[in-house]
Amino acid sequence: MKLTQKIKYDADRTVGFGESVARLPGCEGLPSCIQCGTCSGTCPMSIYMDLSPRQVIGLVRADFKKEALSCNTIWLCSSCYACTVQCPREIGITEIMYALKQRAIREHTFPAGFPIAILAREFTRMVTRKGRITETLLVMKLFLRANWRAALASWWLGLGLIRTGRFVLRQEQIQGHRELATMLAQTKETGEGGAP
């Protein structure tokens, strides 16, 4: 049996992390959490999470940044907002998950080849360049970059789409795609993307 110390020292904390999250729009409710677990109980994905949403909130509030950013919880959030609606303290739990996701992306604290993060990257890239999403192309990219086995397993899906006339290979693109790219670049320069 390999033993590891589970104790946390104060030096393991990133002091001010919790407060920095609580300052973001929609995350103001963070300090009022009473750790009742409604969010975890309500969450349809919580059964797969390494940390329950409640625990993530607890870690963020206690400034355990590394732990909060490296869990799979933030990536498994499917944005269904069930927790936000049910929270007795009206905490924007989904927003807090978003904030952590943004922070994790910025600090590259997610597993390499993690499909959710790759989907996020490919998705934003396609929108930025083309203005629209061509779902079938996006999914193909995702499978190629993240998990080629899944791509093989899903060959039937492609066939089905072709059969039902929904398989699009021509990339959709808006006329103002260049203009849109400039607009989006505008915010990058100032670093005011709303991300923490």
Next chain:
Amino acid sequence: MKVKDDQPLRIGFYVCHCGHNIAGVVDCAAVAQYAATLEGVVLSRDYKYMCSSPGQELIREDIRDHNLNRVVVASCSPLLHEHTFRTAVAAGGLNPFLFQMVNIREHDAWVHTDKAAATDKAKALAAAAIRRVARHRPLETTRAPIHPDVLVVGGGISGIHAALTLANAGKKVYLVERDPSIGGHMAQFDKTFPTLDCAACILTPKMSAVRAHKNIVLWTYSEVAKVEGYVGNYTVTVRRKARYVQEELCVGCQECVEACVFKEPKFPDRFNVGLSRRKPIYMPFPQAVPQAVVIDPERCIELKTGKCKKTCLEACADRHAIDFQQKEELVQIHVGSMIVATGYELFDPRRLPHYGYGRYPDVLTTLECERLISSSGPTGGELRLHSGQAPTAVGFVLCAGSRDYKTNRWCSRTCCMHSMKLAQIIRERTGAEVTLFYIDIRAPGKGGEEFYDRALAQGVKFVRGRVAEVSDCPLSPAEQGKLIVRVEDTLAGMVRRIPLDMVVLAVGMEPQANAQEVRRIMNMSCSAEGWFLEKHPKMAPVSTFTDGVFIAGCCQGPKDIPDSIAQAGAAAAEALALIDAGGIDQEPNTAYISEEDCSGCKSCVDLCPYKAIAFDPVKEKASINAALCKGCGVCVAACPSGSIGQNLFEDQEVFEEIEGVLAHA
């Protein structure tokens, strides 16, 4: 500046530190130094606790030693300690109204963080009071008589206890209850925590005592319609609803109920929260007081159509207690004080669709569960599912609707204990597995923690987590036909699905739906949540802002039976103190008319809500009856010739205050 009687002004100024409460934000020494420079101030001190005995003693000695003729104290709210300091001033030999108070705690130190600004504000307020007090004149209080009779509104355990206490002290009490019987929620309980003594055994003797007491006039099925007057002298109109049964003739034999043309009970029975049925003519519950039946006009065929065989009349025979002609009555009574004990309502869990109340028949409220395990309940005390079977697994969902920003933000204080009580009874009687889902177990008070211990020892399972959802969607064979609770077991650190037969929602307390109406009638205030507001949360917990009106029990906020009874006793004691004092000193803030200035325009006459202003048609002047004046000052502000003054709030006094607050930048 000179005082009216030509004595030079000698003002003593005191600024209180209130420990750190004031001194932590306001520089008290600086305020005292500043005040010392103001006109008329001969003595200026700062002191740690002005309201303490040494603080009061200081005022007394200074008045004597320094020949003070005015006193100003800058400390907390005058609503809290004005009386204290006036008494100290009087003890020093001065007229108590040659005093003014400055509120630098509630209105300054506690609400500001900028120390310089708060100190400036304290100086400005002090300057205002010093200017104002110079204008004060000696005043005398008048004493209003107190009518010795008391009205108690609400016949739950609080109202019952208050009424009995007063009646035992020899006072005449009117007890008015909205329902056809007294008893309130407590009558619906099986046992009471933490002692698990039988609720009926301790309540029904008190109910009977009310009925038998010669000093109590009990009016059930009645409501307070109107209150006029003021402390010591209230005129109350009570609406006595038609019961269609002569209460004093009915002996409670219930032969009429037996004889009713409805052979089977058909209508939801309120006492059993709809879990059983009753007829249009019914006894509210077996131990009801008064023991008199009542007819529901919405259900009775005779009252609805006039075409009934009236078998009830035959059954009642020569007692003639049933009276279809009975009409609602308005009765006027005179009392000197009132105790409001109107209780609470339960949260309606239909507002939480994810808990499935109203959708799944085996999702119940704690009160419904209470009736099911009560031997006087619809199942004779057998806990049964909708299907008639006995449950093998029961869950209690705590904080259903409580501690939730979307429903009720408050903790109802009793639900943890109430649920643990039901859990223990279920464990004892049925052996079913009982799980309690909780956020925090709140078992304070005498015997509370021991009660929690007992529940644990009895094998009640505790899962720390607020239930997210109750559903009937099975994901495994074990879940088939069950109610499934989805919850995070926060101590075990995992999400669980727990199949149960019965789910009991521990619903909290809410203010009565008509609380606002009652508040208006009684001229009280409500907290933001809708509970009746006490005058001071600690120092005057059963008084209200209206003198002579007291509150007791859950209408003031959620509480358990011992606390309700304690409060009811306290309210009764307050009323007794008022009555036995024989009278009440009235603040001498009445208005008066200077006859030579009155132009006789009569514009004040109609403004007065107390009809205190009379017009003398011969002299063509108005005059104010000080005994009737309540001191609002509406007439003073309205008088076009400036001929009306108000003691304690003279125009000149207010002008000095205005000038004072603006004098310091």
Next chain:
Amino acid sequence: MKYHYFPGCSLKGLGRAYEESLLPVMERLGVELHEIEDWNCCGATVYMATDQGNACVLGARNMALAEKNGAGDIVAPCNACYLTLNKAKHCLAESSAIRRNVERAMAEAHLTYSGNLAVRHPLDVLVHDVGLEAIRREVVRPLTKLKVAPYYGCQAVRPQCTFDDQWNPTSMDQVLTALGATVVDYPLKTRCCGGSLTGTVPEAGLRLTYILLQEALRRGAEVIATICPLCQFNLDGYHDQIARRWGAVRIPVVYLTQLMGVAFGMAPDALGLKRNFLPAEPLLAMS
């Protein structure tokens, strides 16, 4: 009744049957939908979750383009578009930092965003603007005896919902009743379908889908009605994979607007009804 129409990427791709049924049904009900010219992707929750500032730019551009064409609410049929556009609107109203950021980007394209247009779901429009009575009048082929499970998905009613309850919405139930269908009591009506997780983390995402299908079947539904292209795709697209993992749960999943079209007497082809993986047999049989 005139509205700006924001179809979103899905209605041009995987969810084209939604558009194919929405447009003729709305036209029949006298609702004019004017597609916003050169609209761009709303960004979906993916963009919102990773770059809120730019997600608001995406939303604001669409709304500004709509504004150029005059007054009127925006209709967004995809739940994710509906949520994202509304969220962008909300962020723009609440946060001055985001507003400044967006204004700078908008200036780049000579666009102005006033925030005056409401973004609405077609279900809201159907129930509150068109009205159940008008829907009932168009029914020529009542869906009598067809047992339908109304599935709203999550993002049509959460986190803010202006037109229905967030946990137990009933507006689609009302529309289905107006069509003559029998509405099955379906407590999972707002439970998440798995969203994009069916693609990224299939073992987790597909289980959500499976539970939804299974429960609808258990409650006797013959068809599930949806109002979101991603919900429809997730519930319809993985029957084989689900069958392999947990056993077959075969129940067709169609758009509410397809059911309306059938009830209005329209041809299945014209409603995209043949684009389902699992053919909507009970419906095809009716028309």
Next chain:
Amino acid sequence: MPENNWQPRIVAFFCSWCTYTAADLAGVSRLKYAPNIRIIRLMCSGRVDPQFVLEALARGADGVLIGGCHPGDCHYAEGNFKTLRRYQMLRRVLGAMGISEERIRLEWISASEGERVRMVINDLVERIRILGPLDLPGRLAACDAELGASAQALRLPQYRQPAADLREVIHG
């Protein structure tokens, strides 16, 4: 007073039963609000003589807040309705005198609304900050000087204090 460190000064007249008590509650709840307010306690908002308001402005207040019980809740039955009537009249008078009506405000605040006290005071202080100093004493002094000069020129008797005039406006 130099323009750059000017702070609004607001005089408040609160009825003892509702608004004054609510302000006490704000204190007990430790709510924080702007320190620019000076509260004067009266038994009823119906006691607020329009003269009080004018006097406050004439003595240098930048704004006046009147607080009373909600309609229907007056401790004295309906004193607050009289306040409302006078308040509307007062706003018109001030408007006619070229003083922004926003400088005076009437609010119904019940004894339980401590949070509302905070909100109203902060909001009023902010609005007055935007309006800037009223400086009625300064303006009246300038006016006096001017009138005094012309009176001298016309050999009229000395002009009375303008603050006294303001009271006349109400009593006339």
